[in-house]
Amino acid sequence: MPEDAQRPEEVADRVAAALEAMGRPSEGGSFEELSDQVRQLALGQRRLRRLLDAVVAISADMDSYAVLQHIVEAAADLIGARYGALGVLGEGGEFVDLITVGVDAEQLMATSGLPQGHGLLITLIRDRKSLHVDDVAADPSSVGFPPGHPVMTTLLGVPLMVRGTVYGNLYLADKHDGTPFTDGDGALLTALASAASVSIENARLYQSLKHAAEHFQLRMLPTLPDLRPLDVEGRYEPASELPRLGGDWYDALTLPDGATCVVVGDVTGHDVEAAPLMGQIRYMLRALVYDHGGPPSLVVSKLDRALTMFAEPPTATLLLGRIEHADGRYTLRWSNAGHPPPLLIGADGGSRFLAPAHHGIPVGIDPAVPRYDHAYPLAAGSTLLLFTDGLVERRGQDIDANLAALADQAARLATAPLRDLCAELVAGRCQAFHDDVAVLALRVPGHRAEWR
Secondary structure (H helix, E strand, O other): OOOOOOOHHHHHHHHHHHHHHHOOOEOOEOHHHHHHHHHHHHHHHHHHHHHHHHHHHHHOOOOHHHHHHHHHHHHHHHHOEEEEEEEEEOOOOOEEEEEEEOOOHHHHHHHHOOOOOOOHHHHHHHHOOOEEEOOOOOOOOOOOOOOOOOOOOOEEEEEEEEOOEEEEEEEEEEEOOOOOOOHHHHHHHHHHHHHHHHHHHHHHHHHHHHHHHHHHHHHHOOOOOOOOOOEEEEEEEOOOOOOOOOOEEEEEEEOOOOOEEEEEEEEOOOOOOHHHHHHHHHHHHHHHHHHHOOOHHHHHHHHHHHHHHOOOOOOEEEEEEEEEEEOOEEEEEEEEEOOOOOEEEOOOOOEEEOOOOOOEOOEOOOOOOOOOOEEEEEOOOOEEEEEOHHHOOOOOOOHHHHHHHHHHHHHHOOOOOHHHHHHHHHHOOOOOOOOOEEEEEEEOOOOOOOOO
C-alpha cells in the first residue's frame, strides 16, 4: 500500500464526517445510520483483506508454524479478542503444539503442559463442530484453568478439519470491548480455521512425500559389503527441495580376481527420472565390472556402448576404481568420466586430489571417445574419498575454493572413524541442500602414512 494511502476505516470516518457536515438527511435514513453503515462496510473490507492475507500466507515462502502464527494473530485482531490459541494434533490424536496470542505459550506449557483429553476445548475435537460459550465457568464441560492460565469468561472455537480429518482447533476468548461473540465472528473464525487446516494438511503431505522419496532413494542404494581388511563407509544426503530424488549413487564390491571395485556417480538431472536411470546404470556397471572385468577404462567404454540401447541415452559422470593388493601394498587404478577427482587423505593429515591431465567426458555422450586409466599407491592408514559434485558445488560460490575447503576439513578428520568422517563432511555443507550428495570413503589398513 502506498505511504499516502489510507486504511478503509480512516476513509469511512472521513465519509461519515462529510455526510454529517452536509446538514441534510439521506434518503435511506438518518446521518447516524448511514455513517454506521459506512463504518461497517470499511470493517468488512478490512476483515476481508486480513482473511485474504491469511489464505495467501499458505502459498507464500513461509514455514507452517509462521503461517499458523499469522492466522491466530489475524483472528484475534479482526475479532478483537484478548486471547487466542491454535492447538495442533499429532498423528496419534494428541496435542503436539500450541500457538497463542495474549498468553505466553512457553510459560504455560512449562507449568501445565499441552491440553489434555478433557474440558471444553476437547469438545471441539470430539464433536467436530464450532463452540460458542458466553460463560465458561458455568458450562458443564468446563474443568477450570491450569496454574498460570488467565481466567477467561467467553469462548469462541472451531475445529480444524479437512475432508473429515481433524488437525486441531482454533479458539478465541474475551473480546476487548466486553461484548459477546457474534455469528459474524464465528463465520470469520471458521474461514481462518479452514486456512489453518489446509496449511497443516499441506505440511503433513509434504513430510509424507519427503519421507517416501527418501525411502525410495535409499532402497536404490546398496548395502556395502564387508571389505576387510579395507574399511568402507557410504553416505547419501538428498537435496532439500522436493522431490528429493536424484541420480547420485555409490557402490563397492569384491571382484572375482580379489580386487575391490569402488564407484561413485551422478546421473544428469535432478528429478523423478534421474533416480530410476541411476538404478539402471548402477546395475549395468556392476554386471560389466563383475562378469567381464578388465581395467577401469575398458569397463567404462563398455558402459558407454551399452547406453546406446536407450532411444535417448542418459548421461552421467562417474569415477570407477579398482583397489589392488600385491606385495603388501595397495594401489588405486581408476578411470574418470567427467567426475570430481578423488581425494586422498594421509594418516598424517596431508591431503591431495588425484587429478591427472587426462579427464574423460561423461558417459552416454559419445562411445567413440577414448577412456583413460590412472594409478596411484595408497599408503598405509590413508583414506580414499569419492564424492559427487553436490558436496562442493553451491550456488554463487567458487568450486575451487570449496574443493580446497573440503580438503582442509577432510585432513583434520584424517584419523576419525569413517562414519564420523562422512557425517562431518556432509554436515559441513550449507543448510539448504540444492543437490543430492553421495560420499564413499575407504581406508587402507595401517597407522602411518608413507607418502612418496
